[in-house]
Amino acid sequence: MEQQTAQARWEQLTQRPLLALTVLFAVAYAVPIVDSTAGRSLTEVCTATEWAVWGAFAGDYVTRLALAQDRRAFVRRHWLDLGAVVLPLLQPLRLLRMVATLLLVGRRARMATQIRLTTYVAGSVVGLLMFGSLAVLSVERDSPDGNIRTLGDAVWWSFTTMTTVGYGDHAPTTGLGRMIAVGLMLSGIALLGVVTANIATWFIARFERDDAEERLQTEAIETLTAEVRALRAEVAALRKHSAHR
Secondary structure, rough: HHHHHHHHHHHHHHHHHHHHHHHHHHHHHHHHHHHHOOHHHHHHHHHHHHHHHHHHHHHHHHHHHHOOOOOHHHHHHHHHHHHHHHHHHOOOOOHHHHOOOOOOOHHHHHHHOOOOOOHHHHHHHHHHHHHHHHHHHHHHOOOOOOOOOOOHHHHHHHHHOOOOOOOOOOOOHHHHHHHHHHHHHHHHHHHHHHHHHHHHHHHHHHHHHHHHHHHHHHHHHHHHHHHHHHHHHHHHHHHHHHHHH
């Protein structure tokens, strides 16, 4: 029980610092892509920052694992977190660091009970749009046949891809760009499913609450009706008794 309390305390304590590190990661990831003229020293600083943020989330996972009461159960429940921690080590690409960090951020955010669904979905949409745009721009900008050359093109493409509209005016031409497109489409469908499911759950809960209130009102009316009938019977008996006297 003490270990569970320590784990919960750790998660609550590190929630805001990890959120701040997420913003720092976003800035470090975006700068070399948006500013194509960035020097080598700035690029190296950004790369080191990305690794440092990923390392912080990896350390958070290891700490939560150490504080867990049942570590095997923790690994089974958080296998996606473990995959996100190991992924960049297998092939240290910037895109893999981005995917791993997004996974860790998303899993960590869902654990915070004080984060409402609206906030989580809005943050997920903004994050996917931003990172999807930057990722596709980084791999498509220098492609000979590519037509995604500016950040505006990339944002527009990400938005139409996430909403599964797909006008076709901008499209990735590289294999990695198409993989990013698949990820964005699946993420958009998943987010839409989450929103739809929660709206349906809200309506069902509302209907059940209304039904419960209606049942209580019906029971109260039936009880009141029975009491009125009993009172009428007593009054009739008293009148009959008075008439005999």
